[in-house]
Amino acid sequence: MPYSFILPPLAETTAEGTVGRWQKQPGDRVKRYEPLVDIMTDKVNVEMTSPVTGVISEINAPEGVVVPVGGVLATIIEDDEGSTPPAHGAPAPQAAAPDVEATHASPLHPSATIAPARSEGRQRMTPVVARLALEHGVDVSQIGGSGIEGRVTKQDILDFVESRAARPAAVAVTAPVAAPLAAPGSRAQPSITPGADEEALPLSPVRRAIAEHMSNSKATIPHAWTMVEVDVSLLVRLRERLKEDFRKREGVDLTYLPFVMKVLAETLKEFPLLNSSWGGDKIILKKRINLGIAVNRGEDLIVPVIKDADRLSVAGLAHGIADLVARARANTLSPADISGGTFTMNNTGALGVTLSYPIVYPGQAAILTSEAIIKRAVVVDDAIAIRSIMNMCLSFDHRILDGGISGGFMRAMKARVEKLGPDTAIY
Amino acid sequence: MPQKLVIEAINDALREEMRRDETVFCIGQDIGAGGGVFLVTQGLQNEFGPDRVIDSPLAESAIIGVSIGAAANGMRPVAEMQFFDYILPAMEQIANEAAKMRWRSFNTWGVPMVMRAPTGGGVTGGIYHSQSLEAMFTNIPGLKVVLPATPYDAKGLLKAAIRDPDPVLYLEHKKTYRSIRGEVPDGDYVVPIGKAEVKRTGNNLTIVTWGLMVHYALDAAAQLEQEGISIEVVDLRTLLPVDNETILESVKKTGKALVVYEANRTGGFGGEIASTIAEFAFEHLDGPVTRLASPDIPAMPWNHPQEAFFMLSPEKIAAAARKLAAY
Structure with a gap:
């Protein structure tokens, strides 16, 4: 039977996707869960697997084409085992058994009917499937079910997780389709063979995506960089005073990051051009302030997004950060969690460094770091004093921003952070 | 032996x-x-x-x-x-x-x-x-x-x-x-009270049962093996105190439980087993915990076709297991 392989909604705000590389061609056999095509949306790159087993009869959306959600990507002639006629003389196994429904055909046996897997658009799943989906960060609607009424079974989800592990990154952070992304491999270096005293480390899909999009950013965005020193002595005192109570009451740690992000959201309102992106022949201002936070995961890094950060208090931001960091490390972020960022914050101070030169997240205008807080001897009112100093660094897209506005933004950030002190409210 | x-x-x-x-x-x-x-x-x-x-x-x-x-x-x-x-x-x-x-x-x-x-x-x-x-x-x-x-x-x-x-x-x-x-070995041995036994191991579905139904379930499991359905059969052996540990361990492995008992369906001991599974293996279940039992009819009929209707059989167990396995 011909099966239409359509583009599903990949994130809540996704309306369309750009077709990337097809891994199969018409006439190729494809197995269920086998990777088939890469789809790029504004913030997420999804490797889509085949929902069915069969032969590809047609690729309806070739590489580079933009397809709306629901649009047909390919047509697959599905294997239909049920249509295989049984061997002559061999009775179908079910026919030999008496119909147990005979004893069940009474209202005393409600289990005789099984609810459909989908009713009114809501997907039902068994408890074990729900648990495994959560544990492995799987969107069950992306899996074709082999159970009754298309229900996704425990085995279906285990198979899916196994196939994903064999070729991971169903979802990886990637760049938006800024510049022509039609040929993602075009900047790829030729493969280099390691020498006798060298060792080749295979690339994880997330590592490959980071490489692709950092190269893309540096190749297309003319970066400029600036830095301010911020005296956070009062903020240190404020946090020292609050942190024990906060942890007891809220259950999460109160770090410096939510304070800086609170100030960042306020300052972005004052300097809206910092919250924008390059639109080729225009600059696109973003009305929402959605702050990406770089989360180090040891082997790689992912940038989940706190939506509408300007509406949150310091305490609210602390909770939002704690939640995203926990889920980033547990690998349970959804595509929606890592999409929609308008500005990125990188708390490099957590790594103990005091000066960084970050790369602008593609599709944004600038990226800010908060560096490690160090006690230093500084001059205050013509006297030498010991103060807690934190550097903040800004990389920005020089097509959008110049030093004047960036400097103004950094001075405003510095002034606001230095105003944080023992009297600042965090709720 | x-x-x-x-x-x-x-x-x-x-x-x-x-x-x-x-x-x-x-x-x-x-x-x-x-x-x-x-x-x-x-x-x-x-x-x-x-x-x-x-x-x-x-x-x-x-x-x-x-x-x-x-x-x-x-x-x-x-x-x-x-x-x-x-x-x-x-x-x-x-x-x-x-x-x-x-x-x-x-x-x-x-x-x-x-x-x-x-x-x-x-x-x-x-x-x-x-x-x-x-x-x-x-x-x-x-x-x-x-x-x-x-x-x-x-x-x-x-x-x-x-x-x-x-x-x-x-x-x-x-x-x-x-x-x-x-x-049966010669000489003295005891089977401890309160210990169930897995009489057949399998992966797709657990049948929990006791008595004659153990043999019917094993027959059904042998039939279903031909169809690619792998059944685990847990023989309770002791009903009170029941060995919940063995039941839950099996159901957590297979994700599906069919409780088979010869008594009338309503109020039968299988309802207790089904309830325990639903409560303590909930997050491992991949299908409804299902009971297969005799109908709620006052007595076993003497008339032979009617007795066959009343009694469970390997075929009835196989049909119920096949349906649950496909869920």
């Missing part, structure tokens, strides 16, 4: 225990020279005499009442109910006296008594000789209830029951008496 029938294994267990411990005695209707209605006690009176293999009046409350008194005074009675259906006149003695003695006497008195009773249908026994009443007794804490399915378990569990310090209801499925043969 010698092959024995279930009925031979029970007879061996009684004989060996009576030789081992002279406080063990049997009491029941026609169990002496007659050897009992199923001949389970055949030959015992010849060896041990009429004082240790006692023919009782046709009065179950008396049989159990005498046994309780003897047990409380240091004896180890093994009381035979001719059919499980006939145990009801003794219910008051069992539920109110035997089961509660240890509790009521602050652990001073016990009732080390075994009640043997042939249970179950499928032998065209009709109304009075076919019922599976185990759920009436699993609701009485203080009792132990066992129901072996194989000759090995029959012998080992009867020895464990006789040596147990508290009252044990030992159910024997009458259809297994002479239809189930299996290996």
Whole structure:
């Protein structure tokens, strides 16, 4: 039977996707869960697997084409085992058994009917499937079910997780389709063979995506960089005073990051051009302030997004950060969690460094770091004093921003952070 | 290892225990020279005499009442109910006296008594000789209830029951008496009360059952193996105290549970099993916990086609398992 392989909604705000590389061609056999095509949306790159087993009869959306959600990507002639006629003389196994429904055909046996897997658009799943989906960060609607009424079974989800592990990154952070992304491999270096005293480390899909999009950013965005020193002595005192109570009451740690992000959201309102992106022949201002936070995961890094950060208090931001960091490390972020960022914050101070030169997240205008807080001897009112100093660094897209506005933004950030002190409210 | 029938294994267990411990005695209707209605006690009176293999009046409350008194005074009675259906006149003695003695006497008195009773249908026994009443007794804490399915378990569990310090209801499925043969080692061994056994391992679905249905479930599992469905069969062996650990371990592995019991569906002991699985294996379930039981009809019909309709069979179990496996 011909099966239409359509583009599903990949994130809540996704309306369309750009077709990337097809891994199969018409006439190729494809197995269920086998990777088939890469789809790029504004913030997420999804490797889509085949929902069915069969032969590809047609690729309806070739590489580079933009397809709306629901649009047909390919047509697959599905294997239909049920249509295989049984061997002559061999009775179908079910026919030999008496119909147990005979004893069940009474209202005393409600289990005789099984609810459909989908009713009114809501997907039902068994408890074990729900648990495994959560544990492995799987969107069950992306899996074709082999159970009754298309229900996704425990085995279906285990198979899916196994196939994903064999070729991971169903979802990886990637760049938006800024510049022509039609040929993602075009900047790829030729493969280099390691020498006798060298060792080749295979690339994880997330590592490959980071490489692709950092190269893309540096190749297309003319970066400029600036830095301010911020005296956070009062903020240190404020946090020292609050942190024990906060942890007891809220259950999460109160770090410096939510304070800086609170100030960042306020300052972005004052300097809206910092919250924008390059639109080729225009600059696109973003009305929402959605702050990406770089989360180090040891082997790689992912940038989940706190939506509408300007509406949150310091305490609210602390909770939002704690939640995203926990889920980033547990690998349970959804595509929606890592999409929609308008500005990125990188708390490099957590790594103990005091000066960084970050790369602008593609599709944004600038990226800010908060560096490690160090006690230093500084001059205050013509006297030498010991103060807690934190550097903040800004990389920005020089097509959008110049030093004047960036400097103004950094001075405003510095002034606001230095105003944080023992009297600042965090709720 | 010698092959024995279930009925031979029970007879061996009684004989060996009576030789081992002279406080063990049997009491029941026609169990002496007659050897009992199923001949389970055949030959015992010849060896041990009429004082240790006692023919009782046709009065179950008396049989159990005498046994309780003897047990409380240091004896180890093994009381035979001719059919499980006939145990009801003794219910008051069992539920109110035997089961509660240890509790009521602050652990001073016990009732080390075994009640043997042939249970179950499928032998065209009709109304009075076919019922599976185990759920009436699993609701009485203080009792132990066992129901072996194989000759090995029959012998080992009867020895464990006789040596147990508290009252044990030992159910024997009458259809297994002479239809189930299996290996039984010579000599002394016990099967501990309270331990279920996985009689067949599998991955797709767990059948939890006991008694004759263990054999029907194993037959169904062999059929379904041809269709690529891998069934695990858990034989409870002891209903009270039930071995939840083994049940839950299996269901957590397979994700699907079919509870099969020969008793009427409503209020049957399988409902207790299903409830435990739903509560403690919830996050592992990949399908509805399903019960397959006899219909809620007052009695097992004697009419043969109607009895076949009433009784479970390997085919009915296979059909239910096939449907659940596809869920």
